[in-house]
Amino acid sequence: MIRTSKRLAAVPPSATVATTFKAQALQRAGKDVIGLAAGEPDFDTPGHIADAAKRAIDRGLTRYAAPAGLPELRDAIAGKLKRDNNLDYRSDQISVGCGAKQSLFNVMLATLDPGDEVIVPAPYWVSYVDIARIAGGTPVIVPCGRGSRYKLTPEALDAAITPSTKWLVLCSPSNPTGAIYSAVEQRRLAEVLARHPHVGIIYDHIYEHLVYGAEASQPINAVAPELHERTLIVNGLSKGYCMTGWRVGFVAGPTHVVSAVSNLQSQSTTSTSTISQWAAVEALNGSRGFMHNNNEIFKQRRDLVVDQINKSPGLSCDVPDGAFYVFASCAATIGKKTSTGQTIRSDGDFVDYLLDRGVAVVPGAAFGMSPFFRISYAASTEVLTQALARIHEACRDLLD
Numbered sequence: 001m002i003r004t005s006k007r008l009a010a011v012p013p014s015a016t017v018a019t020t021f022k023a024q025a026l027q028r029a030g031k032d033v034i035g036l037a038a039g040e041p042d043f044d045t046p047g048h049i050a051d052a053a054k055r056a057i058d059r060g061l062t063r064y065a066a067p068a069g070l071p072e073l074r075d076a077i078a079g080k081l082k083r084d085n086n087l088d089y090r091s092d093q094i095s096v097g098c099g100a101k102q103s104l105f106n107v108m109l110a111t112l113d114p115g116d117e118v119i120v121p122a123p124y125w126v127s128y129v130d131i132a133r134i135a136g137g138t139p140v141i142v143p144c145g146r147g148s149r150y151k152l153t154p155e156a157l158d159a160a161i162t163p164s165t166k167w168l169v170l171c172s173p174s175n176p177t178g179a180i181y182s183a184v185e186q187r188r189l190a191e192v193l194a195r196h197p198h199v200g201i202i203y204d205h206i207y208e209h210l211v212y213g214a215e216a217s218q219p220i221n222a223v224a225p226e227l228h229e230r231t232l233i234v235n236g237l238s239k240g241y242c243m244t245g246w247r248v249g250f251v252a253g254p255t256h257v258v259s260a261v262s263n264l265q266s267q268s269t270t271s272t273s274t275i276s277q278w279a280a281v282e283a284l285n286g287s288r289g290f291m292h293n294n295n296e297i298f299k300q301r302r303d304l305v306v307d308q309i310n311k312s313p314g315l316s317c318d319v320p321d322g323a324f325y326v327f328a329s330c331a332a333t334i335g336k337k338t339s340t341g342q343t344i345r346s347d348g349d350f351v352d353y354l355l356d357r358g359v360a361v362v363p364g365a366a367f368g369m370s371p372f373f374r375i376s377y378a379a380s381t382e383v384l385t386q387a388l389a390r391i392h393e394a395c396r397d398l399l400d
């Protein structure tokens, strides 16, 4: 019998991916389950982007690309970073990966040695902790409660930094909470980081364009330029451009780190699909009018979800500023009983109970914070309305 590696022994499969596919399997088996676990827009990829991919196929642009990505795509990314974030990057400071997830994976594998610590504010996107572990690093989880709107405070950051800290991971807008770090908040974090020059920042900006308030979301080096040399931006086209299946992400940062990332890429997938890369060139350089329409719809859905969750007995949530998730507390359901006599002891139990009642969501435990659960509102208003009614009834049916 072939043993799997020790490196993977402590690494579970991604909880969000697992829940999404569990819900899909139940649906295929004929169970009436509404899936609100997935982290992807329900909108199709805009037509002009898909057409660019078709043109690439017709023109025979179907060969391997350089590991760092097509020069045309890296130029388009540099243009995007200037246009949207007023940041200057040369194309040799950019490396394209098979989605932001692989870019992040490459960064951690290319930079972490055993004993290196990675500060991850919780609640966090499920993969940071596991990727850091796979890469041999030690995640240092810093709980950021509802009181700070789930954001890292300068005091908590200061307390978490040690001589072994290699990276601080920031995600804004956040998955799972939708929280956005304002310019002021980021400058305060930058003041702490100024005292610890050995700490680098991985800035996950994948939800950059999904913002519903007045202030745009900017990476920390855009508001604190003194951090530029130690910031790595991870971003991609999956969310804002509705291109999850195309698998295009990128990293932008100091040349030596980016070049290590590209070396690693050359030893794994070589590059992401050339066809997807041509589609990404069009996405970044072409019209982005669709984003405004999508965001209008997302904002209405967000308001619907927040309103209905806060009306459901035992649940409560705040209004998220971005992304397409609501992170809701189910604290007041803990200790209650279902009609079949089962006691809800954790957010995992609550989520299992909701699945029985026909709605799939992800427990807060998967994001390092309990007792909460995450709803994705990347689903039509009709589907959301039906799911929220089921959640409401399920909560109402719980017994003391």
Ligand SMILES: Cc1ncc(COP(=O)(O)O)c(C=O)c1O
Binding pocket: 039, 098, 099, 100, 101, 102, 125, 171, 174, 175, 204, 206, 235, 236, 237, 238, 244, 248, 249
């Ligand atoms: C916070 C965050 N970062 C990165 C990713 C990865 O995105 P992709 O690999 O599709 O580009 C996701 C996807 O769910 C995410 O939520």
